[in-house]
Amino acid sequence: MESLSETKWDVVIEGTGLQHSLLALALSRSDKKILHVDQNEYYGAAEAAFSLQEVDGWVERTKGCSDGAPFRNATLWKADDDESTNSEKLAFSRSYTLTLSPQIIYTKSKLLALLVSSKVYRQLEFQAVGNWWLYNEVDEELLKRLPNGREDIFQDKSIDNRAKRSLMKFLKFIVDFENQTGIWEAYGDSSLQEFLSSQFQLPPRLQLVIAALTLSFDSPDKTTVRWALPRIARHLTSMGIFGPGFSAVVPKWGGGAEIAQVACRAGAVGGGVYVLGTDVENSQTIESTEEEMLEQKFSLSLSNGETVTTRHYINTKDPTASDGIVVSRIIAVISSPLLPIFASSTEGSPLAAVSVVVFPPNSFSQDGVSLTHPVYIMIHSSETGECPVGQCVLYASTRYFENSKVVLEATISKFLEAVKDNVKLLYTLYYEQQQVTATSSLDLAFDDQILDNVEEQWKAVSGYGDDEEHPPFMQFADREGMNADDDNDDGY
Amino acid sequence: MAEATAPKPSSSVKLVLLGEAAVGKSSLVLRFVNNDFQENKEPTIGAAFLTQKCNLPTRTIKFEIWDTAGQERFASLAPMYYRNAQSALVVYDLTKPTSLIKAKHWVAELQRQASPGIVIALVGNKLDLTNESSGSGNALGEDSETDAAEGENDDGDARKVSTAEAKTYAEEEGLLFFETSAKNGTNVTEVFTAIANAIPETSLKGARGPGATQSSANRTEDQSRVNLTGPRDSASKEGCAC
Numbered sequence A: 001m002e003s004l005s006e007t008k009w010d011v012v013i014e015g016t017g018l019q020h021s022l023l024a025l026a027l028s029r030s031d032k033k034i035l036h037v038d039q040n041e042y043y044g045a046a047e048a049a050f051s052l053q054e055v056d057g058w059v060e061r062t063k064g065c066s067d068g069a070p071f072r073n074a075t076l077w078k079a080d081d082d083e084s085t086n087s088e089k090l091a092f093s094r095s096y097t098l099t100l101s102p103q104i105i106y107t108k109s110k111l112l113a114l115l116v117s118s119k120v121y122r123q124l125e126f127q128a129v130g131n132w133w134l135y136n137e138v139d140e141e142l143l144k145r146l147p148n149g150r151e152d153i154f155q156d157k158s159i160d161n162r163a164k165r166s167l168m169k170f171l172k173f174i175v176d177f178e179n180q181t182g183i184w185e186a187y188g189d190s191s192l193q194e195f196l197s198s199q200f201q202l203p204p205r206l207q208l209v210i211a212a213l214t215l216s217f218d219s220p221d222k223t224t225v226r227w228a229l230p231r232i233a234r235h236l237t238s239m240g241i242f243g244p245g246f247s248a249v250v251p252k253w254g255g256g257a258e259i260a261q262v263a264c265r266a267g268a269v270g271g272g273v274y275v276l277g278t279d280v281e282n283s284q285t286i287e288s289t290e291e292e293m294l295e296q297k298f299s300l301s302l303s304n305g306e307t308v309t310t311r312h313y314i315n316t317k318d319p320t321a322s323d324g325i326v327v328s329r330i331i332a333v334i335s336s337p338l339l340p341i342f343a344s345s346t347e348g349s350p351l352a353a354v355s356v357v358v359f360p361p362n363s364f365s366q367d368g369v370s371l372t373h374p375v376y377i378m379i380h381s382s383e384t385g386e387c388p389v390g391q392c393v394l395y396a397s398t399r400y401f402e403n404s405k406v407v408l409e410a411t412i413s414k415f416l417e418a419v420k421d422n423v424k425l426l427y428t429l430y431y432e433q434q435q436v437t438a439t440s441s442l443d444l445a446f447d448d449q450i451l452d453n454v455e456e457q458w459k460a461v462s463g464y465g466d467d468e469e470h471p472p473f474m475q476f477a478d479r480e481g482m483n484a485d486d487d488n489d490d491g492y
Numbered sequence B: 001m002a003e004a005t006a007p008k009p010s011s012s013v014k015l016v017l018l019g020e021a022a023v024g025k026s027s028l029v030l031r032f033v034n035n036d037f038q039e040n041k042e043p044t045i046g047a048a049f050l051t052q053k054c055n056l057p058t059r060t061i062k063f064e065i066w067d068t069a070g071q072e073r074f075a076s077l078a079p080m081y082y083r084n085a086q087s088a089l090v091v092y093d094l095t096k097p098t099s100l101i102k103a104k105h106w107v108a109e110l111q112r113q114a115s116p117g118i119v120i121a122l123v124g125n126k127l128d129l130t131n132e133s134s135g136s137g138n139a140l141g142e143d144s145e146t147d148a149a150e151g152e153n154d155d156g157d158a159r160k161v162s163t164a165e166a167k168t169y170a171e172e173e174g175l176l177f178f179e180t181s182a183k184n185g186t187n188v189t190e191v192f193t194a195i196a197n198a199i200p201e202t203s204l205k206g207a208r209g210p211g212a213t214q215s216s217a218n219r220t221e222d223q224s225r226v227n228l229t230g231p232r233d234s235a236s237k238e239g240c241a242c
């Protein structure tokens, strides 16, 4: 095998999480000498996706991890499958692709535009996040579908006319909130709950509907208006962009991991060198003793024993990034396709592959367990390619606190009771995830901030000054061999 | 352009290339897609995703060809690379015995990691460097027994892997087997046509992967796809290649 130290690298990128993979994509037409390493034997870092067997290995490895590691307390449970029929037991390991950081991507997100303009979208397949559901025990209907637009609201008999008018007023405001600072600026740091009731007279139930769209890990009385409004607006203005009835998408076959891999592949196609299972153990700044400016600024010792030099070093050890948030998650496999959950409510909408169920704070209490924080369950159907036909994967998340494992388990039970489908739980993986660097995000929706980070790093590595003319970010022509007419000739 | 008959059913098939660096994977693709060959070409950079149609009597197969993008150098190919691949071309250089060992490693890896029904073709490339200019393929005769060459032959035959050895191995593992030359084109189209013919009908119709192939209602795949580039142009252009 050739030696890595023979090359004078322009940039060494550490970690193949989503952000750094997108950087590799951004640099893939730059003629820079790029070395991209990852300490793991797989792509995706915190956004990785695994088969069942790979999960087993990952659980073992997280046990030995230190406090600063992104994952902790991973525990695995599998149902006994002695007397079960086929769909009622786990299939073979590779029938599953479980993703550690489940995220939806709003259709308005710049990420989608960049995946298209950089042409890598051709290697990806996107599916709709269709229905959103709200769980509430005070209603006779435990699971209620969130309205998908104005018509839904008009037809909803459970909302009285006064509340409908309030809601319409709010919807009119929110799509233009950036120009309506007079209405909300003074309440920027107040809670969403207070704002919705005092400024729009929304009844508590509708407040929960609005709050659900923020995907906040905090309860509506702890979520600030300043933070919440852009998120609510994003949800509502994303509706219908790529088709009716949905405002977000997910990549098939494993979410962010799939995007990371496609992006790294583009990096490799551009000549970047990929080495997995290799970490940067030590980095040193090379002192400039000569008069001339040194091209190589860093000397990096790799865990494979080699030492490489590079002009730029993009690492994951960013101490400024942690905001201390910890999220508890359960990934569960269940023995039902949950067809009613995915059934389309909008004419002409694509078949939803993902559905979101929101459990607001206090939406149930049982055996001393009550929800102090919202719980979100993203339900992925077998359409996502993440599980066999006849099963679903549930990704449940809530803010970590002492009791959160029990709370997540209770929430999943409540959900399965509510769908009344005689569903068996086949597999659960519990873990806690903390944000240790700015390059990974616990957010349940893709955060466009990541793209700003990537663009900045791209400029720095490419040597583009702030005011200088430079090529547009991630706008690439098709590579040789890809026919432009490919989009519309893949008839089946 | 006359459209006399109804178009044949057409399906996309993902094909991955595997094998040691420099055995000629990218060259085989270049020969298949562009009918071209470049001596001493730069390794791989640039082309890593190509498409080419293959017309069979009853259907059209559109190969989505995934080259390694040079990632084989540090064994850092992404799992997504083989996932959902319906076919694989595992290439060795028949003048280089170690490359066959590497090829066997890739076959084992595919059998462990790829979709269960994957069609694998083992290809010994650079046949032009041997004395036999005619191609050896699946229809190979017994003549190969004699050229189990050890070392360089006096007559400039650089073959170091006998046809019999590789063929026996391919038969044991249930692989298609061909000896090719990307340089002069011997057997290249034949490899891809044989793969196209061997793809089971059930794994077509866009249904890929273990989940989808079990489903009888596998047309749902299309119903769930979101198109990021606006409404689809239904008037599809027909291009014919092989």
Ligand SMILES: Nc1nc2c(ncn2[C@@H]2O[C@H](COP(=O)(O)OP(=O)(O)O)[C@@H](O)[C@H]2O)c(=O)[nH]1
Pocket (backbone or CB within 6 Å): B019, B020, B021, B022, B023, B024, B025, B026, B027, B028, B038, B039, B040, B041, B042, B043, B044, B125, B126, B127, B128, B129, B180, B181, B182, B183, B184
């Ligand atoms: N003589 C001969 N050379 C070949 C053949 N195929 C490829 N090569 C040469 O082998 C080298 C490596 O080829 P390439 O396609 O880049 O290999 P890859 O790394 O497996 O993709 C290049 O110099 C090619 O010109 C062949 O069939 N015959």
Ligand SMILES: [Mg+2]
Pocket (backbone or CB within 6 Å): B022, B025, B026, B027, B043, B044, B067, B068, B069, B070
């Ligand atoms: Mg190549």
